[in-house]
Amino acid sequence: MLTLDRVTKTFRAGAFGGGSVTAVDRVSFSAAPGELVSLIGESGSGKSTIGRMVLGLTEVTSGSLTLDGEQVRPGKDFYRRVQGVFQDPFSCYNPVFKADRVFALVRRAYHPGVGDKEWADRVEKAVRDVRLDPGQVLGRYPHQLSGGQLQRLLIARALLLDLRFLVADEITSMLDASTRIDVLNLLAGLKERGLGVLYITHDLSLGTYLAEKTVVLRNGRVVEHGDTTKLFANPAHPYTRTLLAAVPRLNQPWTPAEPVESCAYHDAGRAASGGGLHETEPGHFVACAQLPACGRNLA
Incomplete structure (x- = not known):
């Protein structure tokens, strides 16, 4: 179980680092084994910063981030269980080496005692598990493979470890439509094998494809989260409704979400049951729509 409890990340900013910017503000949610959690928000909302904190690439300023009850601490044992796949697969490969060198690096670091044949x-099994033909991809250079093939090789690399959790950060944004579905179906297969997945995206349609739970992020804060079906069937926060209204629909004019003048959850939004969010229905939480301008914020 991956658990974020009021996780905050503040960066230094301004001349000589005298100021600060809060990129992630008291974010709380969890992801269980075999569960895909979709983290949705516009660019700059803090999605990738959360992903980097989960992977131990960025230090948490305050709050608690645990895996199976243990504090996340980057190291060889941690990366056996947690891996990430990122938006641009080409940036993960050295163009002067063949693409399957990523498997050799895993062997050197984690399985030095394994014989060549084994x-x-x-490697062949892992490549077939991600629906690639080893004969067509192994031994080729990155420029000879498509983005989708390179993404799947990175997932195959992760499968060679004792993987428990995968952070998938915008992994379909650079792929064509048909390849996106292939990668999403691959994530579905991994989920069925008991792998927990944090799927970071700005695309609502893809975010709802596989996720049991959805977390909507705005300006570093969770404004709504819960069961995906409930959240999208009955979006309670104006920002979530704005995101849904922005999804293109054929033969339907765009209509903006209504402006926020008051909020039914202004007082109830401080309830402890949802980590500072109000529970509108079982498994569905929403923040006060007047935050962060609200003087009575999530203290």
Whole structure:
């Protein structure tokens, strides 16, 4: 179980680092084994910063981030269980080496005692598990493979470890429509095998494809989260409704969401049951729509 409890990340800003910017503000949610959690928000909302904190690439300023009850601490044992796949697959490969060098690096770091024949069999199985033909992808250079093939090779690399949790940060944004579905179906297969997935995206339609739970992020704060079906069937926060209204629909004019003048959750939004959010229905939480301008914020 991956658990974020009031996780905050503040960066230094301004001349000589005298100021500060809060990129992630008291974010709380969890992801269980075999569960895909979709983290949705516009650019600059803090999605990737959360992903980097989960991966131990960015230090948490305050709050608690745990995996199976243990504080996240980057290291070899941690990266056996948690891996990330990022938006631009080409940036993860050295163009002067063949693409399957990523498997050799895993072997050197985590499986130095495995024999050549056994390792070759493991690599072939992992490649087939991500729906690639080893004969067509192994031994090729990155420029000879498509973005979708490179993404799936990165997932295959992760499968060679004792993987428990995968952070997928905008992994379909650079792929064409048909390849996106292939990668999403691959994530569905991994989920069925008991792998927990944090799927970071700005695309609502893809975010709802597989996720049991959805977390909507705005300006570093969670404004709504809960069961995906409930959240999208009955969006309670104006920002969530604005995101849904922005999804293109054929033969339907765009209509903006209504402006926020008052909020039914202004007082109830401080309830402890949802980590500072109000529970509108079982498994569905929403923040006060007047935050962060609200003087009575989530203290």
